[in-house]
Amino acid sequence: MSNKTEFKNSLLLMFRARIPFISIRSIERARVLEIIQELAEEINIPMYVHSLSHGMTDIKTRKTVNDDRSVVGGIDFAVQNITQRQNITFVFNEVSDIEDDNIVSRHIYDCVVQAIERGGSICIISTKSVWSQLQRLGMTLTLYPPNEDEMLEIVKDCVLPYKNAFPIEWDEKDFKMVATILANMSKIEAENVLATQMAKGSLTKEDIKLLAQEKDKLFSDISGLEKVKIDSNMLSIGGLSGLQRWLENQKTLLTADLKTRKLRPPRGVLLVGVPGCGKSLSAKFIAANWNLPLYRLDFAAIQGMYVGQSENRLKEAFESADNASPCILWIDEIEKGLASNANDSSGVTSRMIGQFLFWLQESTEKVFVVATANDVTKLPPELLRKGRFDELFFVDLPEEKEREDIINLYIKKNLLPKPSVDTFEKLVSLSSGFAGSDLEGAVRDIAIQAVINGDEFITDKLYESCFQNIVPLSKTSPERIEAIRNWGKERALPASGLAWNNSFNDSTSTRRSIII
Structure with a gap:
């Protein structure tokens, strides 16, 4: 089941249950409104949407019912109608400054109180959190970017209408590969990337690699991660037969459909060994050999001076890596960022270790971690437990x-x-x-x-x-x-x-x- 289907079903239940306040977290307002438009056709409930460009409009007829484009004016209109009519729903598309206790959030709070009495519902689409007192009056939903299943539908909807207009070499396997590459991009981003490739009048199998490069450009400057440029012509390899054989199997798993067997994508490898023996260059070689973008997690850039800042930055970095998947995440000298420290009175390192292990265990995105370490004695024991990384290899001095x-x-x-x-x-x-x-x-x-x-x-x-x-x-x-x-x-x-x-x-x- 795609994320869109789950989101749509949950939102439908909330509308029918007449939840007085619904906050929707998403960076794709247009996609959320598209789903709400579909729901408006399914349920017989008056529904209106407010935006700064059009004011308040009827979501079914798309006719303007109030010309006031300000958020305050839209809320006043909602309060006026909620007191006069039952089971009416208002959707606010662009509301800012609702994270804290302020005039706007309190105005919405009063409106929601009116909605509780009359069976009304106020729905807000935002990328930010909501004032806690307001949020406790309702429920929250998050619409994540399209996963592989939904992206496959988006890709086909974009490409197949042109199958008689120009040559398209992609077969079903290629469509699934494209969906895997573009997964976690927003719908409009994926459509723009596909349209750019189709503009040349054909779609070949070589274009699939170009799609990966286009996605890479979108995530070339993301929070907490450093994009590493790779020149495959400058990388040569000899030996490493054991690691190479293992990596070939992981490459197959990274592109295979693992859902039927309930398997998760390969998590990564920890390379330990003598300093200067090529552990760091191994990450570049893997990225070049697998034709995937390489991002370096820099713990020095993540460390913050305020309480909770380091943990939040690390969480954002992992979210960015998930959105950029499939990719290689390189953590060089991991012991310097996650070293066990008895003198860590603030507990920052312990919390970062816990956050890293949680992500390593729970993330289902196709992010292959290549972590390197020189002084393994500084690594926390829980990081070396079987199952954290898919395998642990030692790189020795050359014979x-x-x-x-x-x-x-x-x-x-x-x-x-x-x-x-x-x-x-x-x-x-x-x-x-x-x-x-x-x-x-x-x-x-x-x-x-x-x-x-x-x-x-x-x-x-x-x-x-x-x-x-x-x-x-x-x-x-x-x-x-x-x-x-x-x-x-x-x-x-x-x-x-x-x-x-x-x-x-x-x-x-x-x-x-x-x-x-």
Whole structure:
């Protein structure tokens, strides 16, 4: 059942029950009025709607019955008619300043009191909350943006009338995919996006990707989230066989129809491991590979100085992510935002953890979370419980074959002349214990010299010198790295999909992710 159907049925019962005050929360006033118009045809109750542009009009005949376009004038007209007639309903389309105790909210309050005595009903459409004393006289309804079922109807209503006018390559599966992409947009937003694509005189399967991009533009600056631009041409990957196989299955689930089996979409993955080994770049790779927009949740931007401000901002960020679905939500170094803190006397962190876990558990939108962590000891235990994330993977230091791949990839990326075979083998040996970021730094130093002095300056000796100048974290903090790896062995799956290696040497062929 679509959200519109549920909303319509509930509102119909309220009208028939003569609820004296009904507040409707929605950003789509036109869509709400469309539903009320349908209900007015079904029930034999006088119904009028007030707007700032037309004043008070009969919703059935659409004739103006009062020219006063002000909200106060509309309320006065409603009070006058409610005292004279029974079972009359007034809908106010544009009312502001009703969140607090003020003249407007008290004026409406007095009108509702009159409606209680005469069986009348006052209905307000707003995007804001209502003064508590006024709200207690009635009931509240929320009309959310169209879900996939309703969006499928909207898409077909927009497209199918033109099937004889120009070529349309979409089949039923494509229509469902488009509905999934456009779900949670407002009806008018979806119609505008579709009309833009149809204006070129055809609809091809390639246009489906463009629809995703158009939706992405609408949500490129949303509360609490940072839009991350991705250049798929700059992302290369090697290894990661275990994580890659798992992600392919999740990609299938993200686009499949799971309703018949009562399954929810995949929730996401937590990547832990050694700093600088590509966990953050994994989020970009997943978004590029799945052709989905990537949003980064920045806890630093969410933190507020007032009581409840941080929690409200986090809630708004999650609501924004739900509206932007399907998408990838990247939470980098999650332990910095949700770290357990015994000194948190205000309880802000605890409430944010609870809010995050609640959303992670209850949201049914197609938002795939990619969370990364370096210091997993700071994470609250409840976040690591089975079922929070779909899986927990450990990204380890690169082994010999992986270092070969990474060095080659960076040399190719920076357009550098290759070292001799013997020197290359020596570089692989020198870089034992290097993270991916260490290898990138070594090759980058060589690229800088190439820019300054030209390619002829690049020699085998320079390669060796730049690699010898790098002191990796595994050498400066071996105890920390070993502790991280020991934690991963006990609690996480290796991203390589193969057996664990027990040390920093290259005696085994363990594979891990390489993302450049």
